[in-house]
Amino acid sequence: MNYRIVLHTVGRILQIEALLMLLPLAVSVIYAGQDGTAAIWAFLIAIGISLALGFFLTYVLGKNNNLLFAREGFAIVALAWILMSVVGALPFVISGEIPSFIDAFFETVSGFTTTGASILTDVEAMSHGMLFWRSFTHWVGGMGVLVFVMAILPQDTGRNIHIMRAEMPGPIVGKLVPRLKDTARILYVIYIVLTAVEVVLLLLGGMSLFDSLLHSFGTAGTGGFGIKADSLGGYNAYLQWVITIFMLVFGVNFNLYYLILIKQFKTAIKSTELWVYGAIVFVSGVLISFNIYPMLGDVGDSVRHAFFQVASIITTTGYSSVDFNLWPGFSKAILVVLMFVGGCAGSTAGGIKVSRFIIAIKTVFKDIKKMLHPRSVAGVKLEGKKVDDKTINSVSTYFAFYFIIFLIIFLLLSLEPFDFETNFTAVSACFNNIGPGLSAVGPMGSFSIYSDAATLLLSFAMLLGRLEIFPLLLIFTPSMWKKK
């Protein structure tokens, strides 16, 4: 392990985080009359600490010696995400709005990993600056902080692909254009433009600028921190539809938007993953609409709420338009299944990812065929291309690890004195970066019910989910840290 470049890069991330905190600082200044000055001081102190620590790591302990290999990539990503969350939690603690550090850490991890699970019991009591920072972490974490760093910092090594691979979700991570830096820029431009379009559409529907921004951040990162007690339940039907559509938009592989940009519509529209994703959303939405119609008694409402919740859960956003905890068992079962599916690879969504399911199911069929015709030769194809054995292997490994870790976390969490449904959905909601679960942690509940140890465990589950297990798991492997 080349410690110096790891520390160097992680230090850079903290400096960037300090820069990012300038935005909520500005918001706090604007709302100083209403909220008081505590938030301003909190952000100033946090920025100072972040900068100091960042410079110390980058220039005193670290050194850019360009020796970056796969294991350094994993270590950078894992450490950066943990440290970022620790520093990001500081404003909440310093301002006293979330007094417990562990709770604040949970809230920040939940933000950066775009989970949206909250320990707050009264969101509306938070100051504007803190609310802004909370939602802004969604936006930053959605596309990935290190991707952002690659987009803006000069770099002279081709090896940064290891970082991108460790941070971007999905079984296959490729570049859009030959240069990594340009790829990162294109991704961010698409991200920013889509977010801006959503803000405008929300403003047109009569939402205030502050609310539009925050909800757009939450949608873009597929995060889902609500800023009202009933999440999006209080907004009108138009706004809920806009949010529904944009949640689905951000759950699509960003490569497709690039293909549309360079006018290769045909390739984009032929994407298998897109069609499967669309089909899952449509079928689940229709089924839930029928299931909840007797309860709501209105076709328009049923369809809207059904699709809103389906979009929110499959893209792992976690907004809610109604308290779906009160829905019939069948609807809730569909939603829990969708929690595991997740969005498309290369999007900002969490979960296992549609493309992994496609590969896994096709592999199953291939193996069944092989049992019936032992001499048959068959491969697995995705998007018209043969998937190589290495990718198939890594998908199988991912499934195996995913369920083992899920079960371990679930077993540990069951030590808490809550019912089965609460604990099970709490783990799935955190591990898949969704946010709300069912029962006590449902859309109207809060994660504040858990003890400190359980809160830390769930924070860890969120990080595991966002970084797709391996980067974080690898830093607990002793051989990872051996000096070369």
Add this chain to the structure above:
Amino acid sequence: MKIIVAGCGKIGRAIVKSLVAEGHDILIIDTKPEIVEELTNIYDVMGICGNCADSDIVSEANAGEADIYLAVADSDELNMLSCFIAKRMGAKDTIARIRAPEYNDNSLVFMKDNLEISMPINPERLAAQELFNILKFPSALKVETFSRRTMEMTEVRLQEDSVLDGVKLLDIRQKFKAQVLICCVQRGEDVFIPDGNFVLRGGDRIGVTASNAELVKFFKNTGLLQRPVKNVIILGGSRTAYYLAEMLIDIGADVKIIDKDENICESLSDSLPQAVVIHGDGSEQELLLEEGISTADAFVSLTGSDETNILVSMFAMMNNVKKVIAKVNRDEIAPMAERLGLDCIISPRKIVSDVVLRYARSLENSMGSNVETLYKLMDDKVEALEFNVRADAKCLNTPLKDLKLLKNLLIIGIVREGAVITPSGMTEIHAGDRVVLITTNKGLGDLSDILAK
């Protein structure tokens, strides 16, 4: 520039490496997923896995937008076809590796024109040409030709007890009565672009330019002159060996080729009846002694293994062969071999990647006075650049001594109306000239860049 490299074997890799260092947008195509993955891990390039003669793959690589499309896969036919497809899709320039001897005679012109290949490259022939240049003039470690062969720079190493030891460059012309220019000096790991007050020392490796007659005079007066080789042993019967043997036989040298493979030996002896072809393991000292290594003028080791080449070459040096050349392909090994005393090393991969780099640079600079060609000298530490001077260049019609040039930069020749002028302080640059200069500043793209800011 957008460059596509199809086929990433040894040569392809070397090309990718040097093009990435120049900051081009590179896309690679190879049939083997593990190669694509490895290269995209090391370099900032995009990879596509597939057959480079499959039009779907070529169009996926967006060849229509490429400035240069390079096909350097193993098979000549594949390269030609691949370039043809890319050209038809709109690639601006295509470069194909074509190395089979039968494609390199008259049919080359036909194919080049009809397939619209901008530049065919034959790595083996390029390497053989370089080897031949050295053997023709064995005092030299290396001979670089500039400006369509009108100018040459010869690299030689001074002996510890050389008469040039302790001589100031200012005094050379007077003392040795030869009009030569010392362009660059390598001492240990450092490379200098010397001025008049620079003092030479034994052990230095120097680059000298002059007209042929002046150069011979200089070497004669300084005791560096050696006769052209008469008796050459080549180890390894590769294509490079074939081309080299052909050239040497043309100037009347005796050539002996040793190879392990009987079939290769037979085909060589068919195509080169004047050469003596020996079937045997050239890494055995017994065989080398038997074949008279101690009486050979020159020994060239061209086997596929760098290590064998180095070891056998050292054995040849111990047997007092005057000129020993080893083919060493891996960059990281070459400096080690040099430390062991083997200072004449060639790397076919590097030769090819230099040719491609030169091509890319001259394409890129079609504005202003452009870089005509680029040469990398002294282990890539020095670049020699050739510019066509346009009428709008900034440094026209001023004596060189009045120009404020960059540090570590020396104008070593001006070609005017086909004649080479070795510049002095009073020489002026005129529009229409070709200027050859040498510098340790990397990445100069325009003649105006030579002025200090």
